[in-house]
Amino acid sequence: MASREPATGPAAYDPSEESVWRPLRLLLGSMDDDIARVYADAALDGIRPTHVMELLRLHARGPMTITELAASVHLTHSAVSQKVAALRKAGMVRTVPGADARTKRVALTAKSRRIMPRLAAEWQATEQALVELEAELPYPLSRVVADIGQALERRSFHDRITALLARDPAWQ
Template identity: 35%
Template structure:
């Protein structure tokens, strides 16, 4: 039986994230792959609001909020009130987070080399295929496609 798209994607993520997590563990780091987009943004700029982190990291605001909460709990981030009225939360790396950067960057370089090698072995580079799929779905979301397919099915029955 052919697996569905969602099942294939979840399996792919398990294969990739599991290996990346193991690489962090092998490097002696207690660090989750989901932290990387946030750390990368904060490594490039000193601080950011949750909304800015979400936009710059390419993740949703709820995902950014959850990730920041986990990272703060683990001592990797500092979160302070900001903005004119103090309602915004401004995030920056903690001293502990800053200390991890060189080791993380070494892991990221190895991961990028491995990803480049994977792309080279595939008929169609995975990174290019994913970028194209994201761009196409941003133009016409999958939910809209499902609704259209449902209407077509209903009209044929």
């Protein structure tokens, strides 16, 4: 492990070189890249794996405000707003007037409605592939996630981090 001595310049300690969960982020990124390749192979231009849930949700529930869409997919307003901007640019969604002049709703375009059956099929195939993959593992990731969720209900990640920082002189 590298020295934790404060330093400057090229020899400075870089805590980002150590990461328990970086391999998980890289694995998930690689899996998303494989899904993107599926879209590219099928000539589904303008579709990114990170946008499909929102498109499927709009297809199932109809036009929604960004706030409603964000709540339905458990993301922040800001994150969904950025996704909607990208989807609008790709011609997948448009905004339509809402109940009052201040409100706009996000709606699918004809272009995106045409590919919804394919996106739903890919989502289901991906979920099935994950079930098959987990069957090969001694301890499935979905179980790990549930176990981590239960542990965090007992003591939040925030509380765990702040307790460690309280003992670290560099944080003071």
